Amino acid sequence: MYSPAITIEGLTKRFGAVTAVDDLSFAVAPGRVTGFLGPNGSGKTTTLRMLLGLVEPTAGRALIGGRPYREIRRPAREVGAALEASSFHPGRTGLGHLQALAPQVGVPTARCKEILDFVGLADAANRRVGGYSMGMRQRLGLATALLGDPGIIILDEPANGLDPQGIVWLRGLLRALAAEGRTVLLSSHVLAEVRATVDDVVVIGNGRLVRASTLTEFEDLAVHAVAVRTPNPASFVALARERGWQVEDAPGGFRVHGVDTATVGSAAFAHGIELHELSDAGADLEAVFLQLTGAPAPAGVPMQTGAIR
Known part of the structure; x- marks a missing residue:
């Protein structure tokens, strides 16, 4: 039976005079893919790091199955996370990386080859990670997250470095994981990357919640x-x-x-x-996203559409 939802309650994090996350509250439902969206610097990664017990909140709490992450007895069997695609020893092979983690996770070493094949890295299993492309490191990060067959998957910008074929593959994989009843939370600063993947959206700007709804409800805001x-x-x-x-x-x-x-x-x-x-x-969901978060429009993209010539 898979773990219940993620719950964020009044979460706040200050670094000196800077408030990175400000009284943030939302929930992530099981059996669905939730997109955690916001511009770069909006507080997404800090929120995920607090959820995983890597950063201590100034106030509020982040719960997984009703418990803080540090209270989960075998966390890698319940929660699979990939926050950085560069946190691998460059001298290890992809297979060696997973084999080093297997005893900690509590899975047999045979699981390592199985999961590398699952994420499309079977042919690169014995290559050193230092020679991997960004897309291959993303796949290895995903393999690491899935090693313990967790019910909750947390991914930070998982499409970075993937080619179009890889993005389509990732989209199908995340949808399949959610269809199995797992809770999937992925962050992104590019709405277009996750639009075809997510069921629900949580949008933050400057560390504060600006929208939490289904994707369909979010689309209703767009012209x-x-x-x-x-x-x-x-x-x-x-x-x-x-x-x-x-x-x-x-x-x-x-x-x-x-x-x-x-x-x-x-x-x-x-x-x-x-x-x-x-x-x-x-x-035009991008226009809604930019207006909600207060992010600047890319060069050549008007924030306000509709100027009659």
Whole structure:
């Protein structure tokens, strides 16, 4: 039977005059993948380190199955964590790394080869970790976390260094683990990386909780957009201005916010405006994420969409 949820209650951590985590509370449900989201420096890693007993909270508590991590008798059998993809001895092989941990975790050494194969590192098992790529180290970190077959998996930025194929593999693996009833918590500062993976989101900014909900509820905050390409851009912009639509330039055309394809298509047809593309561009979740967390928009990305030309 897998462990129950993670609970964070009023968690606070101050480093001198700096408050890294500020009265943070949320819960992580079993059988689901929860994305722990926030910009770099928002307090995600500090929170996870407090959860794992690596940093002492200034106030509040972080519980796993209703207990602090340090009270779990065989923690690696209940909680698998990977916070850094570089915390390996470079002179050891991948297999040697896991074999050194196996007695502490309480698993047979045969489990080491089994889990390396599971994460796609069977061919690199006898290579020194110092020669591993970032993506391979991420896989080894995941193998370390899964060595004890835990019911709770905690991963900090697990997609860093993975190629597109690796990201798809990771997504499927995390979904499968959650489907088995395990609790999966992963942190990221890039919403797009976890959007297709998570069931729930916990969003923090400047160490404080700004949103905790299902992904579906989070998506409801976003404004949907329609992609348009037309050989009559001036006429289309005039139509948009007349209808009060919010429009921004996009490669080869426009993005129209807050309306659906049927509305745009009907209006363009009625005004005799030829369209070469009319498609659903989806919800702009990144804009919601940036606005909730107060993070600066990347260069070239407007914080406020909808400026009519």
